[in-house]
Amino acid sequence: MNKNYALVTGSTAGIGLDIAKELAEKGHNIILTARREERLKDISTQLTEDFKIHCDYVVADLSEITAPETIFQFCSDRNYSIDILVNNAGYSINKKFHETAEDEEENFLRVLGISVIALTKKFIPGMLDRKYGKIMIVSSLASFAPPSSGWGALYGPVKTFVNRFGDAININYRSKGITSTNVCPGFTVTEFHTASGMQDAMDKVPAFMKKDSQSVAVGAVNAMMHGKSVWVPGLLNKFLAFICNVLPASLVIRMSSSLAGGRYE
Numbered sequence: 001m002n003k004n005y006a007l008v009t010g011s012t013a014g015i016g017l018d019i020a021k022e023l024a025e026k027g028h029n030i031i032l033t034a035r036r037e038e039r040l041k042d043i044s045t046q047l048t049e050d051f052k053i054h055c056d057y058v059v060a061d062l063s064e065i066t067a068p069e070t071i072f073q074f075c076s077d078r079n080y081s082i083d084i085l086v087n088n089a090g091y092s093i094n095k096k097f098h099e100t101a102e103d104e105e106e107n108f109l110r111v112l113g114i115s116v117i118a119l120t121k122k123f124i125p126g127m128l129d130r131k132y133g134k135i136m137i138v139s140s141l142a143s144f145a146p147p148s149s150g151w152g153a154l155y156g157p158v159k160t161f162v163n164r165f166g167d168a169i170n171i172n173y174r175s176k177g178i179t180s181t182n183v184c185p186g187f188t189v190t191e192f193h194t195a196s197g198m199q200d201a202m203d204k205v206p207a208f209m210k211k212d213s214q215s216v217a218v219g220a221v222n223a224m225m226h227g228k229s230v231w232v233p234g235l236l237n238k239f240l241a242f243i244c245n246v247l248p249a250s251l252v253i254r255m256s257s258s259l260a261g262g263r264y265e
């Protein structure tokens with residue numbers, strides 16, 4: 001049995017689940033991880049049956065500081081070599097900054113930021129030994145935009161931070177056979193908005209601005225396998241990323257409010 005694996009965080013739903021399916025379809029063995037065990041078990045069985053690969057799962061809550069080590073030990077104990085690391089798990093805090101308890105932000109930063117660094121740190125030595133590694137960071141179009149007022153003050157900033165972390169990985173390790181890809185989706189239909197208490201706001205977003213998670217996953221895997229440093233799904237999102245990079249923040253805020261209200265109020 002091939003002992004080389006792709007590890008996908010947040011693979012019980014949405015973009016992470018579709019990335020796991022896409023990688024399995026391409027013949028990669030898969031390690032799933034998230035909090036909901038029943039779903040992990042069912043998805044694991046399904047991927048094994050559908051794609052004749054080996055799939056295993058480990059339950060972990062990435063808001064817990066010990067979670068990256070739990071995931072790493074799980075893989076080490078079973079001799080699973082991780083050649084592909086997909087840092088995808090995420091959510092948003094749908095509250096004003098002054099309304100949250102401090103640990104809400106700490107947990108949030110652990111899931112979307114610290115765990116990305118910790119997992120990369122743990123798995124990169126094996127990739128260096130094998131002179132091969134593909135890392136994906138599922139970031140967001142929000143990483144290019146001014147931080148939002150209504151949809152969680154730290155969401156955009158932590159996504160900008162992980163983008164820069166991905167850039168640092170490329171600068172340090174591309175010459176050693178390891179690449180990192182920042183995937184920056186715009187509005188994507190998944191469980192994200194319900195899980196984050198933002199489904200009403202998502203319902204108001206015009207359909208032409210929304211993408212399905214399967215097409216995002218297919219493009220993301222393709223970009224990662226080709227070693228691209230950044231990939232933005234869809235022409236409209238590419239255009240929005242471009243204008244966020246060239247226009248003044250005040251103009252971006254006015255344009256965003258007229259296209260999809262709620263982000264800056």
Ligand SMILES: NC(=O)c1ccc[n+]([C@@H]2O[C@H](COP(=O)([O-])OP(=O)(O)OC[C@H]3O[C@@H](n4cnc5c(N)ncnc54)[C@H](OP(=O)(O)O)[C@@H]3O)[C@@H](O)[C@H]2O)c1
Pocket residue numbers: 009010011012013014015016033034035036060061062063088089090091111138139140141184185186187188189190191192193195213
């Ligand atoms: N949907 C969008 O419009 C959109 C746009 C831009 C970027 N993104 C990014 O895309 C990524 C995936 O989001 P999605 O849209 O696919 O959302 P989703 O359908 O809600 O899936 C989120 C995944 O993250 C896992 N997760 C959440 N909290 C976790 C925790 N504490 N520990 C471990 N796993 C956790 C969930 O699994 P469990 O609940 O089972 O733990 C689930 O598998 C996120 O990083 C998000 O920021 C999404």
